[in-house]
Amino acid sequence: MKTRDKIIYTSLELFNEHGERNITTNHIAAHLGISPGNLYYHFRNKEDIIRSIFALYHDHLESGFQPYEGEPISIELLINYFDAMFYAMWEFRFMYANLSDILSRDEELKKLYLAAQKQVLTRSSQILIKLNQDGVLSIEQDEIIPLTETMKMIVSFWIGYKQIHSIDTRITKTSLYEGLLRLLMIAKAYSTPDSRATFVRLEQHYRRLAASPTAQSV
Numbered sequence: 758m759k760t761r762d763k764i765i766y767t768s769l770e771l772f773n774e775h776g777e778r779n780i781t782t783n784h785i786a787a788h789l790g791i792s793p794g795n796l797y798y799h800f801r802n803k804e805d806i807i808r809s810i811f812a813l814y815h816d817h818l819e820s821g822f823q824p825y826e827g828e829p830i831s832i833e834l835l836i837n838y839f840d841a842m843f844y845a846m847w848e849f850r851f852m853y854a855n856l857s858d859i860l861s862r863d864e865e866l867k868k869l870y871l872a873a874q875k876q877v878l879t880r881s882s883q884i885l886i887k888l889n890q891d892g893v894l895s896i897e898q899d900e901i902i903p904l905t906e907t908m909k910m911i912v913s914f915w916i917g918y919k920q921i922h923s924i925d926t927r928i929t930k931t932s933l934y935e936g937l938l939r940l941l942m943i944a945k946a947y948s949t950p951d952s953r954a955t956f957v958r959l960e961q962h963y964r965r966l967a968a969s970p971t972a973q974s975v
Contacts, residue, residue, distance in 0.1 A: 782796055854917065
């Protein structure tokens, strides 16, 4: 792996483990065993590193929330979408945990973030429209965009909500699965009689994952 990529992935690991505010470029360089000068050869500052991490996040959003075409509805298809949500929340949890502060410090990143979220809203609403057309969900046309925004809001701010409303501010996979189960609860409320059993199975699947011992550790 190239040094630049090592810096990006090591920074992501350290930000997730210790919180972005607690990690400096010196910490990153020391963890990698390189000089600060070597790090600055590749990145101007910590904000520059965060933008590169955001590029990974954006790539995931691009690939994980494409509307499905020409394939039958299955529980596996729905799991892929919910797993994509979980991956974004877990792999980039430092960003969700400190989103407002990170964006307030970097106007360029904020513009990139808003553009990416607009794309996510469009794609996610297209997915809901298709699920509506295919009889998986029953949603009034004028409720699709607000429902998409509500689900996106839960993904974006669930970590902050859990940290504020808990003495233990650790982010675990279990706590993120709890957020995913809230999304499923909303989706199930719009399920059709034919698809309700599928959403019940999805809930059971993610409850098992949330209760697993590995999910309860940081």
